[in-house]
Amino acid sequence: MQFHIENMTCGGCVRGVTRAIHSVDPAAGVEADPPARRLTVQSDKPGAEFLPALEAAGFDARLQ
Secondary structure (H helix, E strand, C coil), X not given: CEEEECCCCXXXXXXXXXXXXXXXXXXXXXXXXXXXXXXXXXXXXXXXXXXXHHHHCCCCEEEC
């Protein structure tokens, strides 16, 4: 699944979104592309479950 994260702009942001994703699913695969503001997550959990964790971490995320 892919998320658009408007305020993911640097390596520090990537660490923050990765922590947020892993707080929901520690086994999730995470691949970030800050210039495109795109986060790709490989998980068996539905994408909507990650949105509250990303929001709590300060990231404005939406599923693509």
